[in-house]
Amino acid sequence: MGMKKNYWRRRHLMELFMKTLMRISLVGAAASLGLILWTVVARGLPALTWDMVTQSPKGGFYMGKEGGVLNAIIGSLYLALGGTLLAMLFSLPIALYLKTYLGSSKWGQYVRLSLDVLWGIPSIVYGAFGFTIMIAIGMRASLLAGIIVLALVELPIMVRAMDEVIRRMPADLEQAALALGSTRFEVAMRVVTRQMLPGIVTAILLAFGRGIGDAASVLFTAGYTDRIVTSLMRPTASLPLAVFFQLGSPFPEVQQRGYASALILTIIVLAVSFGSRWLASRLNKYTIK
Amino acid sequence: MDTHIQVKNLNVYYGKQQALKNVNIEIPKKQITVIMGPSGCGKTTLLKSFNRFLELTDGTQITGEVLVDGQNIYDREVDVTEVRKTVGLLAQRPSPLPMSIYDNVVYGMHIHKMKKDRKEYKAAVRHYLEIAGLWDEVGKRLHDPATGLSIGQQQRLCLARGLAVEPEIILGDEPTSALDPISSQNIEARLLDLKQQYTTVIVTHTLRQAKRLADHVIYMYMGEVIEAGPAKEVFTNPKHERTRQYLEGLF
Ligand SMILES: Nc1ncnc2c1ncn2[C@@H]1O[C@H](COP(=O)(O)OP(=O)(O)O)[C@@H](O)[C@H]1O
Ligand SMILES: [Mg+2]
Numbered sequence: 001m002g003m004k005k006n007y008w009r010r011r012h013l014m015e016l017f018m019k020t021l022m023r024i025s026l027v028g029a030a031a032s033l034g035l036i037l038w039t040v041v042a043r044g045l046p047a048l049t050w051d052m053v054t055q056s057p058k059g060g061f062y063m064g065k066e067g068g069v070l071n072a073i074i075g076s077l078y079l080a081l082g083g084t085l086l087a088m089l090f091s092l093p094i095a096l097y098l099k100t101y102l103g104s105s106k107w108g109q110y111v112r113l114s115l116d117v118l119w120g121i122p123s124i125v126y127g128a129f130g131f132t133i134m135i136a137i138g139m140r141a142s143l144l145a146g147i148i149v150l151a152l153v154e155l156p157i158m159v160r161a162m163d164e165v166i167r168r169m170p171a172d173l174e175q176a177a178l179a180l181g182s183t184r185f186e187v188a189m190r191v192v193t194r195q196m197l198p199g200i201v202t203a204i205l206l207a208f209g210r211g212i213g214d215a216a217s218v219l220f221t222a223g224y225t226d227r228i229v230t231s232l233m234r235p236t237a238s239l240p241l242a243v244f245f246q247l248g249s250p251f252p253e254v255q256q257r258g259y260a261s262a263l264i265l266t267i268i269v270l271a272v273s274f275g276s277r278w279l280a281s282r283l284n285k286y287t288i289k
Numbered sequence: 290m291d292t293h294i295q296v297k298n299l300n301v302y303y304g305k306q307q308a309l310k311n312v313n314i315e316i317p318k319k320q321i322t323v324i325m326g327p328s329g330c331g332k333t334t335l336l337k338s339f340n341r342f343l344e345l346t347d348g349t350q351i352t353g354e355v356l357v358d359g360q361n362i363y364d365r366e367v368d369v370t371e372v373r374k375t376v377g378l379l380a381q382r383p384s385p386l387p388m389s390i391y392d393n394v395v396y397g398m399h400i401h402k403m404k405k406d407r408k409e410y411k412a413a414v415r416h417y418l419e420i421a422g423l424w425d426e427v428g429k430r431l432h433d434p435a436t437g438l439s440i441g442q443q444q445r446l447c448l449a450r451g452l453a454v455e456p457e458i459i460l461g462d463e464p465t466s467a468l469d470p471i472s473s474q475n476i477e478a479r480l481l482d483l484k485q486q487y488t489t490v491i492v493t494h495t496l497r498q499a500k501r502l503a504d505h506v507i508y509m510y511m512g513e514v515i516e517a518g519p520a521k522e523v524f525t526n527p528k529h530e531r532t533r534q535y536l537e538g539l540f
Contacts, residue, residue, distance in 0.1 A: 172384035176447070179340065180397040180454055181374035190396070195387040286434045287387045 037266070044263030047256040053264065057226050065253045069261050071228045075236035076265070078143060078229065079222060080212035083150030087158050087207055090151070092200075095162035112163065118156040124216035126153050131220035144232040146222025153217050154207040161206060165199030170288050198283035205276030213269055215240030239265040293318040293458065293488040294339060299353035301334050301343060308334045310512045312353070316505070321480065321489045323499045323520070325535070326509035332492040335509070336460050339490065340376040341369050357458070374401060377456035379464040383443035385435035386450075390427050393435045393446055394418060397454035413453060421449035422479055441472025448479060459483070461491040465498065477501060496536065500524060508532045 051068045058067035102108030130149035139145060169192065177191045178184075215238070223235030224245075239261055246258030294316040301309040308331045316322050324332045334343065341362060343349045354361045362372045374397075386393050394414045397403075404410045414431070418424040423445045427438070435446055444464065451459065461480070465473035480489055480502060493499050499506065503520035508531075516523060516532045527533045 170384065172380065172382065173386070175342070175345065176380065176384040176386060177396075178345070179342070179373055179378040179380070180400070180450065181370040181372075182397075182400055183370055186400050190400070191386055286389060286392075286436075288385070288436055 040259060040263050040266050043256060044259035044261075047253075047260035048263055049260075052257070052260050056228060065251065065257070069237075069239065069242050069257075069264065071226060072237040072239045072242035072261065073264060073268075074228050075143070075222070076212050076239040076268075078236065079146045079150055079218060079238055080208050082143070082147035083154055083211045084204060084208045086147060086151035087154040087211075088204060091155055091158040091162055091203075094155075094159050095166055098159070098163050099166045112160070115156040115160050115163075119160065122216065123153050123214050124219070127217040127220050130217070134221065140233075141221055141223030141235045142231075142233050143222060143229050143236040146218045146236060146238070147232075149217045149221045150211045150214065153214060154211050157210055158203050158207040161203030162200055165196050165203065168199070169195055173288065195287050198280050198287055201283065202276055202280045205272055205279075209269055209272045209276075212272070213240060213265060215244055239268075290315070291318040292316065293358065294490075295354075295356040295359075296335075296338070297354040297356065299335075299338060299355065300351070301331075301338060302350040303346065304348045308512055309338070312514050314507055314514055314517050316488065316490060318488050319485060320504035321484050321491060321502050322505040322507060323503035324490065324492045324507045324509065325494075325496070325499050326515075327535070328494065330509045331512045332509055333462055334512075335507075336378075336462050336490060336492055339458070339460055340373050340378055342378070344369075374454050375456055376458045376460060377451035377454065379444070379448055379451060379459065379461040381463045382467045383440060383447045385438070385443050385446060388435065389432045390418075390435050390438070390446060391431040393450050394453050397450060401454055403455070417449040417453045418446075420452060420479075420483070421445040422475060423449060439472075441468050441475065444468060444472065444476055445479070448476070452483075456487065458488045458490065461489070463492050463494060466494070473498075496538070508535065510535075 049068075051066075053068055053073065054070055055068035056071040057069065059065065098108060098111060102111060126149050130145060130152070134140070134145055173191060173195060174187050177187045182190070218238050219241065222238060224237050224241055225235045226237070229236035242261045243258050243265065246254050246261055249255055249258070292315040296312050296314045296316075299309055299312040300307065312335065324335060326332055337343045338351065338355055339357075339362075343351060351363065355363060357372070357375065360367065386396055388396070391414055394417055395410050398410060398413060404413060415424060415428070418427060423442060426442060427433075427446075435443065438446060444467075459480075465476050468476065477498065480491065483489065484504075491502060493502070500520075503524075506516075506518065506520050506523040507514055508516045508523065508527075508529075510531055516527060516529050518528075523532065524536065527536060
């Protein structure tokens with residue numbers, strides 16, 4: 001009996017210890033997020049003027065103290081939108097192929113593994129890879145090159161997320177709809193879409209969020225400019241690089257503008273991620289878990 | 290006996306394996322026919338031949354005829370969606386569609402454009418939920434997700450959804466095997482209520498359920514129909530040794 005009591009106490013202690021450990025990690029994670037946000041807001045907000053979001057920089061090379069980063073905002077939106085669209089164009093067929101023809105076969109597992117590896121590769125590697133190819137074919141840094149490399153960065157995220165969505169599609173669902181006399185087309189449009197759309201939208205927004213914040217992949221490939229980009233073939237500015245250059249400046253005013261740019265980028269990323277959460281929870285209400 | 294479904298020389302193969310061997314049976318109109326037999330004997334396969342679900346599996350081959358009201362449903366000019374509208378299916382596990390309770394019931398009526406306006410659809414949804422004995426439980430939360438219902442309620446929802454497209458025949462593939470006893474009883478009670486209006490074909494693996502439901506019995510073994518006839522005769526005085534052994538629980 002005495003043994004037993006001791007044993008129980010140890011179990012309780014162990015649980016208390018683990019619970020405390022988990023709480024500490026949780027608080028730590030939340031605190032660092034809060035700290036980051038606070039730094040960006042505290043330093044960036046004072047410099048976040050109307051000019052920042054409505055004008056292009058004056059004084060060249062992000063070193064100027066006048067004007068704004070409209071060129072980088074628009075450039076980043078173009079890059080992320082273009083990259084996401086291009087990645088979508090390829091990832092949906094790849095995900096469908098994975099499900100339909102490879103399934104859980106050996107090849108299916110290899111493809112999933114390599115996508116996960118690709119997901120983990122730092123984006124500077126993608127950037128360097130894109131740059132090498134650009135040199136080989138004599139292409140200059142441009143919006144198009146940036147979009148292509150971003151699409152490559154986003155592709156594994158999107159394919160894997162879609163793959164999960166498609167794999168979670170209950171097998172009985174199509175049969176249930178067919179049993180009521182639906183055509184294949186009606187099943188696809190009214191049932192399969194409803195079941196999978198929330199996950200697919202989430203996958204796309206997730207990839208967009210990663211794309212818009214990525215600096216390394218566009219560093220060599222999209223280049224930079226003080227003007228708002230007007231052609232796919234011309235270089236474009238982007239917010240992550242604007243932050244990078246501005247923070248690297250020796251002038252405190254310019255550094256502060258860097259925090260303002262970071263704040264703008266953070267707001268966009270937060271808006272996308274909260275937006276996607278809200279949308280997913282609304283769309284997800286009726287899906288079969 | 291007024292025959293609703295007549296099966297003539299039906300053979301079904303999954304690839305090389307033959308699942309049904311020269312099946313010839315008649316299923317009476319507006320009665321409950323129960324298909325019994327050990328697992329793997331081809332009960333599901335026979336049931337699926339009635340709503341053309343076999344062709345959803347790759348590599349199936351079908352020869353012979355299944356006549357519904359004298360029309361071979363495997364004829365080239367027959368519209369498979371019409372077959373499935375006429376022959377409803379209650380699956381082994383309830384499978385609600387990813388939408389609200391209301392939309393689940395209205396789904397089939399919509400695709401077949403069966404009603405004129407919203408008011409008619411609403412009335413029909415209520416009507417079929419009442420028939421399925423679900424209205425009292427869900428009438429106030431029609432726009433909640435169907436997945437929020439208990440599994441027994443989901444199966445009654447699937448019944449309401451199936452009845453809403455106005456089928457003449459209801460198929461049930463062990464429709465209570467996933468349910469708790471109370472929900473099973475509930476579904477059984479519905480099926481008994483409905484048998485005056487629908488031809489019902491139920492696969493079951495429990496002898497007791499077969500005895501409670503059956504007007505007519507089909508006993509299968511290894512892809513063959515061993516015995517078919519009125520429930521009374523088959524249960525009290527089986528003609529074949531195998532049927533007798535099965536009924537006595539020998540295997
Ligand atoms: N999709 C399929 N592919 C190959 N064989 C199948 C398939 N479905 C059923 N079978 C085989 O056909 C036979 C009859 O199966 P089934 O009709 O499901 O039997 P029951 O419903 O009586 O248990 C079994 O031997 C089963 O293994
Ligand atoms: Mg079966």
